[in-house]
Amino acid sequence: xxxxxxxxxxxxxxxxxxxxxxxxxxxxxxxxxxxxxxxxxxxxxxxxxxxxxxxxxxxxxxxxxxxxxxxxxxxxxxxxxxxxxxxxxxxxxxxxxxxxxxxxxxxxxxxxxxxxxxxxxxxxxxxxxxxxxxxxxxxxxxxxxxxxxxxxxxxxxxxxxxxxxxxxxxxxxxxxxxxxxxxxxxxxxxxxxxxxxxxxxxxxxxxxxxxxxxxxxxx
Amino acid sequence: xxxxxxxxxxxxxxxxxxxxxxxxxxxxxxxxxxxxxxxxxxxxxxxxxxxxxxxxxxxxxxxxxxxxxxxxxxxxxxxxxxxxxxxxxxxxxxxxxxxxxxxxxxxxxxxxxxxxxxxxxxxxxxxxxxxxxxxxxxxxxxxxxxxxxxxxxxxxxxxxxxxxxxxxxxxxxxxxxxxxxxxxxxxxxxxxxxxxxxxxxxxxxxxxxxxxxxxxxxxxxxxxxxxxxxxxxxxxxxxxxxxxxxxxxxxxxxxxxxxxxxxxxxxxxxxxxxxxxxxxxxxxxxxxxxxxxxxxxxxxxxxxxxxxxxxxxxxxxxxxxxxxxxxxxxxxxxxxxxxxxxxxxxxxxxxxxxxxxxxxxxxxxxxxxxxxxxxxxxxxxxxxxxxxxxxxxxxxxxxxxxxxxxxxxxxxxxxxxxxxxxxxxxxxxxxxxxxxxxxxxxxxxxxxxxxxxxxxxxxxxxxxxxxxxxxxxxxxxxxxxxxxxxxxxxxxxxxxxxxxxxxxxxxxxxxxxxxxxxxxxxxxxxxxxxxxxxxxxxxxxxxxxxxxxxxxxxxxxxxxxxxxxxxxxxxxxxxxxxxxxxxxxxxxxxxxxxx
Numbered sequence: 012x013x014x015x016x017x018x019x020x021x022x023x024x025x026x027x028x029x030x031x032x033x034x035x036x037x038x039x040x041x042x043x044x045x046x047x048x049x050x051x052x053x054x055x056x057x058x059x060x061x062x063x064x065x066x067x068x069x070x071x072x073x074x075x076x077x078x079x080x081x082x083x084x085x086x087x088x089x090x091x092x093x094x095x096x097x098x099x100x101x102x103x104x105x106x107x108x109x110x111x112x113x114x115x116x117x118x119x120x121x122x123x124x125x126x127x128x129x130x131x132x133x134x135x136x137x138x139x140x141x142x143x144x145x146x147x148x149x150x151x152x153x154x155x156x157x158x159x160x161x162x163x164x165x166x167x168x169x170x171x172x173x174x175x176x177x178x179x180x181x182x183x184x185x186x187x188x189x190x191x192x193x194x195x196x197x198x199x200x201x202x203x204x205x206x207x208x209x210x211x212x213x214x215x216x217x218x219x220x221x222x223x224x225x226x227x228x229x230x
Numbered sequence: 231x232x233x234x235x236x237x238x239x240x241x242x243x244x245x246x247x248x249x250x251x252x253x254x255x256x257x258x259x260x261x262x263x264x265x266x267x268x269x270x271x272x273x274x275x276x277x278x279x280x281x282x283x284x285x286x287x288x289x290x291x292x293x294x295x296x297x298x299x300x301x302x303x304x305x306x307x308x309x310x311x312x313x314x315x316x317x318x319x320x321x322x323x324x325x326x327x328x329x330x331x332x333x334x335x336x337x338x339x340x341x342x343x344x345x346x347x348x349x350x351x352x353x354x355x356x357x358x359x360x361x362x363x364x365x366x367x368x369x370x371x372x373x374x375x376x377x378x379x380x381x382x383x384x385x386x387x388x389x390x391x392x393x394x395x396x397x398x399x400x401x402x403x404x405x406x407x408x409x410x411x412x413x414x415x416x417x418x419x420x421x422x423x424x425x426x427x428x429x430x431x432x433x434x435x436x437x438x439x440x441x442x443x444x445x446x447x448x449x450x451x452x453x454x455x456x457x458x459x460x461x462x463x464x465x466x467x468x469x470x471x472x473x474x475x476x477x478x479x480x481x482x483x484x485x486x487x488x489x490x491x492x493x494x495x496x497x498x499x500x501x502x503x504x505x506x507x508x509x510x511x512x513x514x515x516x517x518x519x520x521x522x523x524x525x526x527x528x529x530x531x532x533x534x535x536x537x538x539x540x541x542x543x544x545x546x547x548x549x550x551x552x553x554x555x556x557x558x559x560x561x562x563x564x565x566x567x568x569x570x571x572x573x574x575x576x577x578x579x580x581x582x583x584x585x586x587x588x589x590x591x592x593x594x595x596x597x598x599x600x601x602x603x604x605x606x607x608x609x610x611x612x613x614x615x616x617x618x619x620x621x622x623x624x625x626x627x628x629x630x631x632x633x634x635x636x637x638x639x640x641x642x643x644x645x646x647x648x649x650x651x652x653x654x655x656x657x658x659x660x661x662x663x664x665x666x667x668x669x670x671x672x673x674x675x676x677x678x679x680x681x682x683x684x685x686x687x688x689x690x691x692x693x694x695x696x697x698x699x700x701x702x703x704x705x706x707x708x709x710x711x712x713x714x715x716x717x718x719x720x721x722x723x724x725x726x727x728x729x730x731x732x733x734x735x736x737x738x739x740x741x742x743x744x745x746x747x748x749x750x751x752x753x754x755x756x757x758x759x760x761x762x763x764x765x766x767x768x769x770x771x772x773x774x775x776x777x778x779x780x781x782x783x784x785x786x787x788x789x790x791x792x793x794x795x796x797x798x799x800x801x802x803x804x805x806x807x808x809x810x811x812x813x814x815x816x817x818x819x820x821x822x823x824x825x
Contacts (some may be wrong), residue, residue: 023251023254023255025258027258027261027262030278030279031278031279031281032259032262032281065237065241065244065245066234066237066241066244066245066248067245067248068248069248069251069252071255084252084255093236096233097234097245106284197278197283197284200277200283200284200286
């Protein structure tokens with residue numbers, strides 16, 4: 012699954028060479044690594060320095076998936092409470108969410124339920140959400156086990172990944188899985204339309220993940 | 231509108247930068263979708279390519295949720311009695327929100343609520359745009375049978391979160407449009423118009439109408455995406471911030487109230503000076519012409535004279551003229567001239583056009599304002615002129631000078647007197663049946679806990695007025711006040727393209743003790759369905775019209791004599807249906823969370 016290069020600035024709006032545009036929102040407590048996760052995905056870059064996101068930001072990336080060019084507008088939100096009024100305003104237009112916590116931070120995991128409620132409140136009822144436990148490279152400091160997270164994600168009805176923006180683990184897979192889920196939703200949305208239209212193949216392939224995520228974290 | 235006023239300058243700059251980028255992206259996306267609409271025939275395919283599917287799915291999801299919520303409500307039966315009046319929180323200011331213009335409402339809300347984050351959070355919440363469940367509406371031919379009703383809502387007057395949540399739905403609507411209007415509408419044929427403008431109708435190309443059409447498309451689709459701010463809205467944010475500092479009232483507030491006044495009619499304007507940063511001075515010269523043949527109001531903006539200096543340091547202004555029809559202060563009703571650089575005596579010679587039926591136009595006010603366009607987006611208000619078009623002589627197409635005035639602030643309407651005005655000729659009428667059924671007695675029946683349900687059978691409407699010149703897509707909403715919660719809100723289905731819709735929809739509210747009937751008021755409103763923004767057509771308030779509810783003053787307890795009569799008849803009817811055809815009237819909807 013080749014990804015086209017990301018475009019920025021003026022270019023991010025001028026690129027019209029795509030079939031669909033999806034809007035994705037990344038949410039979660041402050042400092043769990045939302046921005047790093049996005050930078051890893053969009054720029055393939057990582058910096059350990061922590062800079063708190065001011066309110067909101069986004070990046071654009073066009074990918075090729077299911078024979079379609081899909082332009083992603085990925086919104087990065089501030090985890091801090093004081094920006095909440097701004098960030099929640101963006102929930103409504105999001106087709107999918109990445110709800111992130113930090114496996115080394117208990118609080119961030121405990122807040123997952125609250126974030127899920129936020130999604131329910133401000134988004135549509137059946138928003139597509141992936142739960143992501145970031146920083147799985149820091150196994151030594153892990154406080155949230157994969158099992159606990161999996162249990163919670165089952166309970167919430169979200170798919171679950173552990174990932175590391177730093178070591179580039181499961182980052183691309185997360186986004187691609189979310190894109191696939193949105194594509195599935197899209198093809199579900201109109202039954203009477205030729206499935207070829209959506210680029211999502213009907214049948215068993217639909218649920219197959221072309222690039223299967225690593226089961227949990229390799230580390 | 232997103233409230234950025236609590237942020238530092240630096241933070242605001244950062245966020246505005248992001249919003250600018252988003253606006254650009256959105257603009258590109260709108261263009262793409264517009265092109266798709268022209269090039270892609272297959273409707274299904276188009277839905278995918280344009281992202282329309284997402285919004286449709288959203289609607290469906292929401293519909294499902296309504297059913298769930300309702301079925302969950304059913305078994306609990308909290309007592310209406312239990313809720314005390316203190317919990318009913320409807321500040322009079324909030325009662326008066328015109329649902330037609332989210333900007334206005336946000337403005338009002340923001341200022342009224344002292345801009346606490348909580349409030350703006352609530353107001354930013356996207357309002358559910360669920361279509362009513364058509365299935366149940368269709369079954370409602372046997373309205374008495376509860377099984378056929380499909381919907382039942384408990385009457386719960388306690389509303390802790392009294393702030394409407396209609397808010398943000400269309401934050402994104404205007405952004406790019408305005409840019410277009412500001413720079414993209416130079417009128418080729420305008421130059422010599424001043425000569426023959428008041429002689430004959432200028433021959434106009436179709437350019438504009440198609441532009442408007444595309445605006446519509448844009449507006450429609452823009453509305454669906456995540457919120458965007460545009461330059462001007464950002465200005466408002468800055469304005470707000472600035473004004474808050476000087477303990478004044480936001481510009482939005484004055485707007486909101488202005489539009490309210492035009493709906494409720496008889497309100498005096500109070501001039502307020504010194505609201506803006508710039509002392510208002512000078513004149514604007516324009517002419518109005520209504521072109522019957524095209525169904526179009528043309529505002530020929532000629533020039534301004536002696537404008538205030540917006541940037542004292544550089545001693546310059548970059549003026550442009552903006553024009554709204556109020557209360558239709560949606561972006562569809564907004565036009566701008568181009569910006570003239572470095573001049574206090576700009577010549578525009580541009581025609582701003584509004585496609586609108588004369589009958590509708592006569593219910594509007596025209597607001598023409600002059601602004602300084604700042605490259606950094608912080609536009610300054612340079613003055614305005616308001617014209618009440620109901621009094622305007624459209625035979626007069628003279629070019630005239632009008633003195634610019636500071637922003638005007640209008641007062642909130644006082645509750646209309648009982649039996650104010652049966653303006654059935656304008657608003658149309660509704661046939662509605664009511665009955666109050668005491669609950670079938672259960673074993674432990676005591677008179678204290680005895681409650682019943684109010685059934686409101688909305689049958690049909692007649693002669694609903696067109697909106698903006700087109701026949702509307704009406705539907706009916708009902709809330710039983712003082713409960714303004716979402717649960718109290720019920721809707722009929724939307725009937726497409728008719729002035730005489732048949733609804734036959736029954737709404738049931740239970741948990742009423744007989745004495746509650748004296749304190750409650752069923753607010754039934756007719757709306758023109760619009761994905762972008764539903765428009766208020768008119769309504770009824772069925773209650774005793776006492777002006778109070780549970781001992782507290784209630785603006786919405788203002789039923790007319792006819793309305794009161796029907797409610798009284800219901801109270802006396804022992805469970806029999808009582809029916810009446812009532813004229814719809816305009817009032818300030820008590821609660822605009824509904825959409």
